[in-house]
Amino acid sequence: EVGQHSSHKNNHVRQIARDKQWLYPQYHDSQHIKIKRPDELEQEMKDPPENIDKSILDRIQGSMLGMALGDTLGAPVEFEPPEYLTVNPVTDLQGGGTWGLKKGQLNISFTNIRQ
Incomplete structure (x- = not known):
């Protein structure tokens, strides 16, 4: 039962990670060496999509x-x-x-x- 709870919790965490990418650092490269600065991210930002809940x-x-x-x-x-x-x-x-x-x-x- 403990293993099942842990597995369910891990799945939930993975789902959040997929849904909320903005929670995690954004990188310039695939090697994850150089993190983007806030001013760089601001240039990439887009208005929220039209299908907001x-x-x-x-x-x-x-x-x-x-x-x-x-x-x-x-x-x-x-x-x-x-x-x-x-x-x-x-x-x-x-x-x-x-x-x-x-x-x-x-x-x-x-x-x-x-x-």
């Missing part, structure tokens, strides 16, 4: 939006101790906090995503 794209976009909203909700209490949150729970958008943000203002890290 819409449900996966929706999930990615939803997770990014959720992360931005969570960051915006939590910004006024960032770096505060847990006791502060007990007395001052976050129930809606607020201004202020560590960064002095206006009510609903996005953190700078998320405004950079749009660029």
Whole structure:
């Protein structure tokens, strides 16, 4: 049974390796001596194919939006101790906090995503 689990796991890893080549270094030659630099890879990049799985794209976009909203909700209490949150729970958008943000203002890290 242990061998079967190990074999199944190895097959899964091989499938990921075939499906996600971008996870691995790209080389200039078949001997795998010289790895391509990021600027070289950027020149070879192409737009995503037209047949993107819409449900996966929706999930990615939803997770990014959720992360931005969570960051915006939590910004006024960032770096505060847990006791502060007990007395001052976050129930809606607020201004202020560590960064002095206006009510609903996005953190700078998320405004950079749009660029």
